[in-house]
Amino acid sequence: MRKVTLTILSFIVWFLLVWPFDPVTGALDLQSTVIGLVVAIFVGLLLGDKIPAKLGLGTVFKRIFWLLVYIPMFLWYVIAANLDVVYRVVHPDMPIRPGIVKVKTSLRNAAGRTMLANSITLTPGTLTVDITDDGYLYIHWINVKSDDIEEATRHIVARFESVLRRIFE
Numbered sequence: 050m051r052k053v054t055l056t057i058l059s060f061i062v063w064f065l066l067v068w069p070f071d072p073v074t075g076a077l078d079l080q081s082t083v084i085g086l087v088v089a090i091f092v093g094l095l096l097g098d099k100i101p102a103k104l105g106l107g108t109v110f111k112r113i114f115w116l117l118v119y120i121p122m123f124l125w126y127v128i129a130a131n132l133d134v135v136y137r138v139v140h141p142d143m144p145i146r147p148g149i150v151k152v153k154t155s156l157r158n159a160a161g162r163t164m165l166a167n168s169i170t171l172t173p174g175t176l177t178v179d180i181t182d183d184g185y186l187y188i189h190w191i192n193v194k195s196d197d198i199e200e201a202t203r204h205i206v207a208r209f210e211s212v213l214r215r216i217f218e
Contacts, residue, residue: 051097051098051100052093052094052097052098053093053097054093054097054100054109055092055093055096055097055100056089056090056092056093056094056097057089057093058109059088059089059092059093060085060086060089063085063088063089064082064085067081067085069081069082069085111215112215112216112217115212115215115216116216118212119209119212119213119216122208122212123168123171123209126172126208126209127171127172127173130172130173130174130175131173133173133174133192134173134174134191137174137191137192144192145191145192146192146193147189147190147191147192147193148189148190148193148196149178149187149188149189149190150187150188150190150193150195150196150198150201150205151185151186151187151188151198151201152185152186152187152188152198152201152202152205152206153184153185153186153198153199153202153206154184154185154186154202154206154210155184155210155214156184156210156213156214156217156218157184157218158217158218160217161213161214161216161217161218162180162184162186163180164213164216164217165186165206165209165210165213166180166186168209168213169186169188169205169206169209174190174191174192175188175189175190175191175205176188176189186206188201188205190205
């Protein structure tokens with residue numbers, strides 16, 4: 050069942066990305082569609098066993114929904130952080146207090162932790178330096194507001210963590 054689910058999902062994603070319709074006539078490009086289906090079947094057969102057994106089609110759609118929620122939320126924080134960094138650069142006093150802080154994540158999944166670390170790194174003003182196996186991240190922060198683990202976690206991690214938990218766990 051996991052292979053079938055992955056095959057269907059792969060084909061749907063491929064279909065939406067490629068949109069195999071002729072722009073002039075609106076006819077479906079059969080050759081392209083067959084190739085997309087063959088590749089989707091190959092992906093399903095090759096990687097279907099990598100999907101957790103409890104992961105059903107409903108769970109996949111929930112995760113996709115939360116990913117679609119996460120993308121604009123992440124972009125919002127990136128834009129806000131860009132403006133914050135610009136303010137700090139153009140301000141005459143350059144109000145920065147750089148340092149490395151230790152934060153805690155409750156994400157247990159390695160993929161979720163990696164996505165969190167990448168999200169933090171892609172947000173201007175922060176850079177993930179290290180991730181430990183026990184759920185701690187070391188973050189270089191352009192303006193350290195607190196050395197306290199809980200306070201730094203609330204400022205840096207908490208905004209991403211709730212949605213990433215719904216996607217990866």
